[in-house]
Amino acid sequence: MVDQSHPYVPRDLNLPGYIPCFLSQTEIITPYVGCSVLVVAAIWLISGRIGKITKADRLLMCWWAFTGLTHIILEGYYALSPEFFKVNTPHYLAEVWKEYIKGDSRYVGRDPGIVTMEVITAFLEGPGCLLAVYSIATKKSYSYILQFAVCLGQLYGCLVYFMTAYLQGDNFSTSQFYYWAYYVGANCWWVLIPSLIAIRTWNRICAACQPDKKKTK
16 A cells, blocks of 8 residues: 655655654754854864865865765765665664655665765765865866866766656656755755866866976977
């Protein structure tokens, strides 16, 4: 018998054992925003004490730390917890996903494309983001190449994420509010910011590969 006690779309999605959220939307979002601000503030302050690092690179370190921890903690939990919707205690990470899937129920349905994308994001791109923080701080020669590669991975993941939803009918949100707030709003930053970083790193790599005119004369 189909369990329709959940709020998600499609309504005939079978979720036996589903437990509703214990926390309110505010109680879920506020800690995430607060922790994110603390991480960004800490990296900004620490990077200012390292040495000659430009403000642009310090901002990049903040972004890579934030996005890397988001990938590893939030998406890593999703990848390793297929039955998070059954958690019957106010476990914060389970609550985050119970709330987010109001914008995209493919997550709770364990769509193969979504699961594959999140596994790659959590266990490859996440560590890559943190390595980018280290590479910028220590001025490693591979810093720009690494950042460019991670950006391409993020952009490809977003392309797959949005395109598969479109091809499947784009009907996975409980309302227009959650569609725009979660499905679009929460993900658009991983299109905009990686695009800007990819352009910047591409230009830096191309500039570094230009032949030295003085030596070629």
